Amino acid sequence: MEAAQTNNQRGSSRKNPTLESLFARDSVSENEKILSLISHCIIIFTCTDPSESPSQQELKRQNLIDLLSIIKASKKPLHDQVISPLMAMISANIFRPLPPPSKPSSSITADLDLFPDNEENPISKLSRMWSHLQLVYEILLRLVINTDTRKLGPYIDHPFLVSLLSLFQSEDPRELESLKNVYHRIYSRFTLHRSFMRKAMNDVFLNYVFETERHSGVRELLEIWGSIINGFTVPLKEEHKLFLMRVLIPLHKTKGMQGYHRQLAYCVSQFVHKEPVLGGVVVRGILKYWPVTNCQKEVLLIGELEELVEIIDTDQYRKLALPLCTQITRCFNSWNAQVAERALYVWNNEHFVKMASMAMEEVFPIVVEGMERNLKWHWSKSVRQLTENVKVMFIEMDQILYSKCLEEIKRRESTARQAEIKRKEKWDRIEMAAAKNHRFVQQKQPPYIFVSH
Template structure:
């Protein structure tokens, strides 16, 4: 009885069998285990790529498909510094019969899931070179495919790309430089030492997503929401080469997988929200906006409410961060696309920009004026009239700026024929708002270019409507005379108070100051 019970217990595996198969606790012989796995590969069924045991994808060395390679188990040399991956070259796909190419391709995908430490160039030099050559061969196979990819191949490609690409960034995100006058181009970005391998992996993924041989209905099982989110996380990479590849991959993914489009837009929104309202630090905002510029260009009319909310809640608030310089060109393009799609959004955009108008940052103010010109160029008269009063109050303040670039950029608005026509049509409202700034510039501005441009703008108004110009000039002179009179009265009042205070102090009487008395202005 006891002997029967002992016979039923699992036998302890031998060291040789355990090392070869990775199947701790298995009572089956190595040959039988390898044969069953080889049978699964031959029929392209029952292969689980999500299994951490990569031997599930490898035909056994002593089976009919002996390619002379030993990859006993996946080894990440970053995590296992003392372990050396047994990574040997597999035969070329060109050297095997067509019937065996798919199995060999899957084995090569599996072997490329082994990671190496690229921060130390002296480690695993031979294995790294073999992996690089294998990746190049995989890229050639995917690029020249002349038939639909089977599901097992799709699963293998996505798994290999995920293992290699989805990682913690090699360096912390660069802090955005917000000091005025700081040249971002002088800051050297951090380059990933593994880029030689990563680039080929990105090429494989890009060719796979773009290939007409990729069935979107099947591939969406593996390029799913989780995959897209992890892809978006990589946009914070400091390496500009990686962000450029990510931009292409995400753009192709958006175009091929229509089912994922709403999710991708929502995920990008969330990145923007976190950037605007929490961190103000992200390396990939410009690339994400570049993708969105193409997406917005393809929006059907009339625009959905979802898209209008995206404009109001995400794009317009992107004017707020201090590091606007890093992505302003792409943001300006997206904003202009919305206004060109629906001219009624011009009022919303202009008022939104006025809300975030910079006060003490002159370089940022110049960018705002340039973007405002693009928006006004697509604005129709009805929308222009709704926002022209707050708009030209702000432009009047820009004209009065002591920073010559701000005043100069504001005066350049009159060089745009469409904007000039809008101003002329509404001159009776606009000229009184900006006339004091024009007159002060013509008289007192220190920069000769600003003075010259101001005289040209004054001449435009005086030629088109001399009566209105004279009215504004007369009102300005009256206001100026009134201001001078008030200034004289203030100074006389302060002199009288000083005399009274002196008399009180001479007679040793306390000086009482009324709580309503204002502070004497500095001279």
């Protein structure tokens, strides 16, 4: 028995090195294959140069597919000797000069159907490269998700992150989506870089708001920020409150706000959800940047204010009632029917009505005057009907106060009419005196002598 056991141990000792050597050979062959694929993929094709071979472009695409498949299927982490050339290949492919912007400002729509496939369109040019870029971004994302941060640390540094952030100016929405996923994953895994990444994104926003008003990736960056804000702990740090006041609120003033308003409103509401006392700062900031001639922005901002009223601290209702109701009254007096209707629908919100009821003495005169002006002068039948409905609600809230407001309106109108009559009479006296003076001057002037040559 002992001899048999000894023989078995010797046999197993002879087998183990063989298995280890096989695994080592597999690992070496896999690394060699990856390096071979990387060497083919590092060649850059612009896809616009006629001298470039279509077959070579297709070969590169196939090599990228094979490389992605190997990285996905690999159960072991990539070897250090592979990571360095792989990151060099990724950088060579994605960090490139972008086409000149075709839009005057803001984020572009994600709907590719809006952009015809022609030679003059930067997106159509970029779409030819997308068959390669898409795979490179997928490789980078897989690398960030699966590789130990200590191994990737030397390659994903501040210059790499700045270069990655600069690509958010691409006008291809598919690339922006890939960039968003990669940048967000890096933020979640590389905790050491989080502060730098937040500051870098803030610089992009500030440059957009106060300098250029031209950037294609604002919407995607705000989506990243929405996730970041969601993870903030309460009480909020002063740094984060400053971001709200100095960056997010001024983003409401740009011409292209419609392109990213949903993401912006979500970020702002997350702050107010975490600390409802910030609602007052946000509401006053939005009122400060209220548009004068952009009706679409007005409709969006009215909706945002309505949502904020539902989540802000009720202790602030009385302070905010007057400025909010004043702006809403201006909006439902707008000659644009969409703005007027949206502002009138606000009064269906019980939170908004509750806020107004806390300062009825101040709010009623302004709102009642606005409603009476609508009923008398507004051109839209639907606006007049909605105004009538709101009027009924206000009368039910406090009929006596409503009557007082009407009497005050009539008194002011009477005073204004009397002032207008006096002004007209005064001008009539001035004109009569001027006419008399003119006749007197004409009588005093000597007759003219005309001499013909």
